[in-house]
Amino acid sequence: MAAQASFIGQKNKKEQVYTDPWHMMNEAARTPSFFTGSEVIKEAVRRASCDIMVAYPITPQSEAAALCGELFAEGYIGDYFRGESEFAVMSQCAGAAFGGARVFTTTAGPGTMRAMENFPMWAGARLPIQMIVTCRGINSPLSIQPDTLEIAYLMQTGMLVWHAETAQDFYDWILKGYMVSEEPDVHLPLALCCDGFFVTHTKDMVDLTPVDMCLPPYDPYRSPVPCMDMECPPVRMMRDPFVMKSNYISYATHASWQQEVWAAVERSRKHTIRWMDGLIDTENADADVIVVASGTAVSQSREAIAILEDEGIQVGLVKVKTLRPWPGEEIREATKHAKHIIVPEFNVIGWLAREVRSTVQNNERVHAGPHVCGGMTMPPEIIAAEIKTVLGVKAPSLAGRGG
């Protein structure tokens, strides 16, 4: 931190002042602005002192990659280039991070899946790359509409995985994300996810930090692994005994290495709680029915809860902000009095419900649903109907016209 602190108060080439991140995020005056989610990504990156962005901007899911290209042209990003494919992009991000750069990229849906091999490699190599994931459908038939299935895969990679609800979350968490993921005891990549289209393409009021303030630069000398040492693991992979030898100590090394990645995810809790004011937010947690949701399912649930409140039904809400680290203890505490736990999701498999089921006691309380997928919207009324069904209250069908 000493090296970063030495930059504070100095100016970069765009006349932005390297600012104490806590002051910048929590104390500096904010300006309300009306932006799309993609534009918000651009504004956050403008203030993030990124050294390199690599992009494969074919995806229609977000304009962020192209907008960051404009930032490069304006001089706010050190370097910017287009990879040959999503896989190439993520490999190039790794190269840049191995070399000690602060790296930013974006992807979505099939692009995430194509590049998937890189993500456990990033985590294993302890590279604090930030990747925005504007989730969209991944299966055939393809869809450019939001679907959060790809998050289920990212959660097993050893990356930090956060799920933003709103453009405001997105803005704040991009900047705070670097502060958490670059801590030497964490030093992991961050997949900062949102439900594409809903967050990226719609406009919202977002309070921005001053444009003349930016984060202090990344200090690679605090890294828990040496920068780009071609003779040592993790860069030197194939010639090393992890791969080539079959004996106890080689296995122990590899196993211990994997444990260390997940230990780093655990260590991120302390920093994440400080920066994000907890891993979850709760509303009315004393209610008999609690909705546990992440991403825009939180917004829809909030609307559903308002509908039910008008009918005299009290429902609480748990907004899950981070999926890795998983807020198990927090969810157990927030739902301990609940008779029913409702988990609405924008995907077909219900990965959040699985996680919640494996977390809470008496998990027959967990109701996986409602689910929508393939880009379908989730009207608040279907969440309200699910809750009524669970409570044994008659709810009208929302789609049928029946005779």
Place this chain on the structure above:
Amino acid sequence: MTTSYRVMPGPEHFLPPSAASMGIRLPDPGQGSIHGTIVTEEEAMEQAARQLLSAKVPTIFPGPLVLWAWNEKAAKKAKAIRYLYETIKESVDSSQHAMLIPMPDYRPKYPKINPEIEINPNHPNLTIWHNKIDACIFVGVHCHQANLSLKIIRGGTNCYTIAMCAQAGHEDAMLSIRDTTADKLIRLAEWVKKLKGSVPPPV
């Protein structure tokens, strides 16, 4: 998360868990940790000195961050480590054997490491077993590599591990001090001097 898990000398398990996954948390600035319990930095310093004085083969493992004079701080720290080593050597009795064995890099050493002259994070047991080391200090080792070693050592040896970390500390060590500077290394040496003669040597 409350936990009953304690980070103790092994041999613990075929594959011991990471202490973080068992709910052990790192100390904040000004604190240290002993067996996973948060204590004041001074308590950790005193306990580290006691462990070194009561070990048959107290050993310092300096890593690449302090072995090469890549900046002024590293050079200063290296001198402080040498001072700590000399202090331990002078403070133990003739039945004890203080050692200073470097970890010059992280390349796995095949076909065979020379355990008398170096230690390696990928197979640290070999150096510890060969030299019968029962207490050691990691200093100047990159955090990831240190944690890798500390877990393997806990799994397969009974060595008491102490981490003098320049960053946030190591929950996989039995005793950890964070934000280590040359001054803190000298403070540890002063603790060793202060306790000299008051800690019974190993049986």
